[in-house]
Each structure stands twice: as structure tokens, then as C-alpha cells.
Amino acid sequence: MNIFYKLLYYFQKRGFEVCRRIAERLGIRARVVRTSFIYLTFVTLGFGFALYLFLAFWLGIKDLMYTKRTSVFDL
Template sequence: MNIFYRILLYFQKHGYYVCQRIADRLGIRAKIVRTSFIYLTFVTVGFGFALYVFIAFWMGIKDLLYTKRSSVFDL
């Protein structure tokens, strides 16, 4: 197994599922979104990574704010 494949598996296993959630929302495969982030990072010298971290932070905050409660007494 080469080093690139190991790195890819690590980030897929321990990532924030940002690419998966974007792909589900757009109705495309997550591999296409991941590849786009990788190319964006190389082309813009780090902007893609910064965008990824920003989206991961934003989705985490959104999940904390919009949790669905089953009843009024779960406050």
C-alpha cells in the first residue's frame, strides 16, 4: 500500500465528513468533492485547506445549534 493511499484512508476515517455532507447535499459522489478540495489546495497554495477547515468548523457549530430534541423536557 503506497503512502498516498494510507494518507487518504486516514483522512477518510478521521475526517469531519465535510466532503461527504457536501456531496450528499449536492447529489454527487464524495470522491469528486475530495478531489476538488485537493486540487484547490494545490492550485491556490493552501486556500482549499483553509476553506475545508472553515466549513468543518461551521458545520460543527450548526450541528450544535440545530439539534433536534424529542420533547420539551430534553432542555
């Protein structure tokens, strides 16, 4: 396989899933959210990419803070 496809597969498999989570929250397709990020990045010269990284960081922190615990002793 080409190195480009290996890199693409890696990001698709182990990405931050920001677009999917935003799409689930808004009730729309993830493809629409991804396309919006791409267009926003081109139009604003990188703001969309910066926004995507910020949301990935924020969702990662949120996942760490709001983990479900089965009992009090899981702390």
C-alpha cells in the same frame, strides 16, 4: 502497519466528513468533492485547505445548534 497508514485510517474514520456532507447536499460523489478540494489547495496555495477547515468548523457548529430534541424537557 506503517505510521502513514495509521494516520490515514484515523482521518478517514474520524474525519469531519465535510466532503461527504457537501456531496450529499449537491447530489454528487464524495470523491469528486475531495478531488476538487485537493486541486483547489494546490492551485491556490492553501486556500482549499483553509476552506475545508472553515467548513468543518461551520458544520460542527451547525450540528450543535440544530440537534433534534424529542420534547421540551430535553433542554
